[in-house]
Amino acid sequence: MFKENVFTLINQQNGNLAFKLFYFQDNSHFDHIQRLNYFSLIWIQKGTGKVKVDFSEYDFVENDLLAFAPYQPFMLIHAEEVKGVVLNFHPDFFCIHKHHKEVSCNGVLFNTVYSSPIVAIDSVSATTLEMVVSQLKTELHNPDLAQYELLISYLKIFLITTSRLKSQQIPEFKEEQSDSQNPFILQNLKDNIEAHFKSKHSASDYADLLNISPKSLAKITKKYFNKTLTDLISERIIIEAKRELYLTSKTVKEIAYELGYQDEHYFSRFFKNNTDVSPQLYRDTVGFAHAEE
Known part of the structure; x- marks a missing residue:
């Protein structure tokens, strides 16, 4: 010891x-x-x-x-x-x-x-x-x-x-799969999530954007990222929500709206389900408006 x-x-x-x-x-x-x-x-x-x-x-x-x-x-x-x-x-x-x-x-x-x-x-x-x-x-x-x-x-x-x-x-994708179309699809998926996570929240939205069946996209996503597509979308939204709660003085309602949620209470439940704390408690314990000081 x-x-x-x-x-x-x-x-x-x-x-x-x-x-x-x-x-x-x-x-x-x-x-x-x-x-x-x-x-x-x-x-x-x-x-x-x-x-x-x-x-x-x-x-x-x-x-x-x-x-x-x-x-x-x-x-x-x-x-x-x-x-x-x-x-x-x-x-x-x-x-x-x-x-x-x-x-x-x-x-x-x-x-x-x-x-x-x-x-x-x-x-x-x-x-x-x-x-x-x-x-x-x-x-x-x-x-x-x-x-x-x-x-x-x-x-x-x-x-x-x-x-x-x-x-x-972190190679973007497994080398042994470099000759397949999956890495191209997954890069497009990453790009589309980054571009649309504030407005498109369902897995089917991204399957439509990539012109691939939801079932096929789900299999590829799970294989490469060890997560479901819904998990990836949720995680990206939560990361942005945390950043806004920490770095800005925007209200929870304003942040919810910017992330595509019309109902502040629905957004708060979504945040708590993914982090185990409410947006306000996260702000109170982690930080608030530090970028504006």
Whole structure:
């Protein structure tokens, strides 16, 4: 056991968690559904198992990093006893939306509609990340001038390193299928969801746009993305809703309308069914209008 395995920084303005680093020796932290109001990076340094996240399930192995956005539901089921380290940070501490140009992790590490939450950490990168974790741990012990700035600098290095790895590990489609028409269809699907998710919410809408039967499109989508088409559409809407709730002062009704929902209450139920919290609670606990400050 580590003599000290939890290092926490609290936001003095509101008493909420700002940043936390901790080591885990078993799966007890993650053996039930987590819906955290902060970002979570879980580095599996020993052990194997499965991660259930959103609508899918993936296998993880030693030296995999798992990345989760606020209120993204996940849990780990271990096959072999797991050990590792976790970095948690609140959007008030570091907003990936506002700093996207610097770290480019939104849509790569976090809020990834089309890929798994897993990054494989190679030995060279593991050495870098170990050094960064050590520096973070040291700085958490050192509440001197500019502590936040140094912690954020080290966090950026961690995020940039892992985002680069993830981007290298996500080929758009499986190489062995490159000679088929499926990747072309799926790229068109991704483009169409991005273009129309605010106005078209049903799977049949996209089957019509692609001129393919809903059943055929459903099979292809499940095979490549391990999610249903309805899941993909819902996840994209939720990501946009979270972004609007966090970055703007728009009312829930205005956000609902912009996302194609005439009924604010229907939208709120849809949001809560997918995140387990209401839009207002998400805003209250994760952030609100930070881009306008």
